[in-house]
Amino acid sequence: xxxxxxxxxxxxxxxxxxxxxxxxxxxxxxxxxxxxxxxxxxxxxxxxxxxxxxxxxxxxxxxxxxxxxxxxxxxxxxxxxxxxxxxxxxxxxxxxxxxxxxxxxxxxxxxxxxxxxxxxxxxxxxxxxxxxxxxxxxxxxxxxxxxxxxxxxxxxxxxxxxxxxxxxxxxxxxxxxxxxxxxxxxxxxxxxxxxxxxxxxxxxxxxxxxxxxxxxxxxxxxxxxxxxxxxxxxxxxxxxxxxxxxxxxxxxxxxxxxxxxxxxxxxxxxxxxxxxxxxxxxxxxxxxxxxxxxxxxxxxxxxxxxxxxxxxxxxxxxxxxxxxxxxxxxxxxxxxxxxxxxxxxxxxxxxxxxxxxxxxxxxxxxxxxxxxxxxxxx
Numbered sequence: 001x002x003x004x005x006x007x008x009x010x011x012x013x014x015x016x017x018x019x020x021x022x023x024x025x026x027x028x029x030x031x032x033x034x035x036x037x038x039x040x041x042x043x044x045x046x047x048x049x050x051x052x053x054x055x056x057x058x059x060x061x062x063x064x065x066x067x068x069x070x071x072x073x074x075x076x077x078x079x080x081x082x083x084x085x086x087x088x089x090x091x092x093x094x095x096x097x098x099x100x101x102x103x104x105x106x107x108x109x110x111x112x113x114x115x116x117x118x119x120x121x122x123x124x125x126x127x128x129x130x131x132x133x134x135x136x137x138x139x140x141x142x143x144x145x146x147x148x149x150x151x152x153x154x155x156x157x158x159x160x161x162x163x164x165x166x167x168x169x170x171x172x173x174x175x176x177x178x179x180x181x182x183x184x185x186x187x188x189x190x191x192x193x194x195x196x197x198x199x200x201x202x203x204x205x206x207x208x209x210x211x212x213x214x215x216x217x218x219x220x221x222x223x224x225x226x227x228x229x230x231x232x233x234x235x236x237x238x239x240x241x242x243x244x245x246x247x248x249x250x251x252x253x254x255x256x257x258x259x260x261x262x263x264x265x266x267x268x269x270x271x272x273x274x275x276x277x278x279x280x281x282x283x284x285x286x287x288x289x290x291x292x293x294x295x296x297x298x299x300x301x302x303x304x305x306x307x308x309x310x311x312x313x314x315x316x317x318x319x320x321x322x323x324x325x326x327x328x329x330x331x332x333x334x335x336x337x338x339x340x341x342x343x344x345x346x347x348x349x350x351x352x353x354x355x356x357x358x359x360x361x362x363x364x365x366x367x368x369x370x371x372x373x374x375x376x377x378x
Contacts, residue, residue, distance in 0.1 A: 015069045018106040018113055024064070032083070032189060033070040033111070037118060039063050060120070060174060065103060068114040072352045075112060081349055083189050088114060088345060090160050090188035095332065098151030100171065100186040105348060112352040119184055121172025124235070128167055128243045138282055139316070140181075141239040144170075146317055147183040148232055150325055153304050155185075157329050159194035161224040162187075165231035166208045167238065192221050199224060207246055208234050211296040226298055229307070233293035240286070241277050247294045271300045285312035 015034050017023060020042035028035040040063045075081045091102035101117035128134060155162065169187040190203045202213050210230035212218045218227050237247050274291045289312040292302035307313050308322055
């Protein structure tokens, strides 16, 4: 694999980037690994890749990439390895302007590195946490929501559900001043595809999960796609009323504090009227839309095809938007080059998983030992 460049960090184990990448700064640290900003300095790198339309040329550098670094020791756990496998397959398969762009997957001596486009505009979470932009105007929130639904509808038609939609996982590409922001959905680590079979675990972020997930009634990918819409509704609600606000309902508390009797009554009840905060006023069409998308009973919740037709959603929406999505789907479904290369991916994951760990149970002992080895052999 050649030489690697070390990313020094006092808070965690060192990260070794693959050869040809120069560390710039750390972007984030999570339970799944480290995300860093790096520069692709390879002479044959994809600097000629097509720039997404509408980006600010002064702030877009095709050599700047975000790299999600998963410790190879961490991948010894089959569940974690499956999660990384799902994310790679999803991002490789989903090519849409409102889904983060996939570049490649590489191995360093210590990490499996998922190289993706760098969204230099930050996250929706950062925007809603800002001192001046804790809530958005209805027109701006609608514009962002239209982009979110456009990307998600594409993913659903391609057979994928995200299952972790929240402001942290909604990023922005840099655009020139005065232009509409360009939103991209990222993090498909919890995604499922139509061929995945039954869903047996509840995953995601409490507060953004649809109520049916807490009661174990979301078993299929189609049901999970419908639950994605509820999560989108919570994001829209927070764009309009702030991160501190959550729609009142049985699915917006920690699982240990949920009264399942109340949960069942909501899940099987009639249409519920949503009580909106009085910190601002929104249009009647917006109120109606929020009521329809945030219904706890999934049978009463609005479906994707009805979202496209709702008057609030259609306001300022291009007549070609839905047809553009359909055209993109038709083009890609007939393109064999977009099929996932499962064989190559499995070989890479097999190489990434240390032999010392694969032959033993994934306890703390082997993990600590391999962490010491990676430190002592940079």
